[in-house]
Amino acid sequence: MAEQLLVGNIRRRELVTVLADSYSTPPTVAFEIDLMREVNRRLGEPAVMSVCRPDSRSADPLQVVDFLTGAVTFEFRQQAGLAGTMSPKATMAAEVRGSLGAGTFLQGFRSPSKSRFLVNVALYGQPPAPGKVVAPDLIP
Numbered sequence: 065m066a067e068q069l070l071v072g073n074i075r076r077r078e079l080v081t082v083l084a085d086s087y088s089t090p091p092t093v094a095f096e097i098d099l100m101r102e103v104n105r106r107l108g109e110p111a112v113m114s115v116c117r118p119d120s121r122s123a124d125p126l127q128v129v130d131f132l133t134g135a136v137t138f139e140f141r142q143q144a145g146l147a148g149t150m151s152p153k154a155t156m157a158a159e160v161r162g163s164l165g166a167g168t169f170l171q172g173f174r175s176p177s178k179s180r181f182l183v184n185v186a187l188y189g190q191p192p193a194p195g196k197v198v199a200p201d202l203i204p
Contacts, residue, residue, distance in 0.1 A: 070103045074111045085126055086117040135160035136169045136185055143170060 066084060074080055082099065091132050096115035103112045120126035138157040141147040148154060164183055166173045173185040 066099055067102050067106070070099070070112065071106050074103070074107060076109055077109070080111060081113055082115040083123070083126060084115060084117045085120045085130065132160065132183065138170050139169050 094116065100112045100115050104110050106197065118126065135157040138147055138153050142149065161169065164175055169185045172187045173183065175183045183185050
């Protein structure tokens with residue numbers, strides 16, 4: 065999943081460092097090396113320069129990303145009938161959508177370029193939200 069997310073969002077000739085939230089993997093899995101190798105292979109050029117997995121509790125920017133990601137994914141879980149509408153998470157997700165001016169994230173969303181925060185919710189296999197630059201293999 066991390067691989068597809070990166071392939072769909074890295075532009076040509078863009079160099080990136082990936083900060084991925086730390087989670088446990090078997091000792092035989094070299095997540096950082098495997099991710100960098102596969103993304104670069106699929107893009108056909110070196111784009112991922114390094115991958116680091118800090119614990120998100122020690123990095124405020126990762127906490128913000130976790131928070132926003134949770135708000136987006138919660139709405140998709142609600143649509144699938146896997147989450148309710150009255151929980152604190154439901155309230156938080158609705159507040160985030162309202163604060164960003166997004167009625168929904170279900171069709172994708174891109175905040176206006178003059179926004180205080182730039183948020184882009186791209187859906188794999190769907191046309192991009194207005195203003196989104198698309199990697200060649202994002203849309204089938």
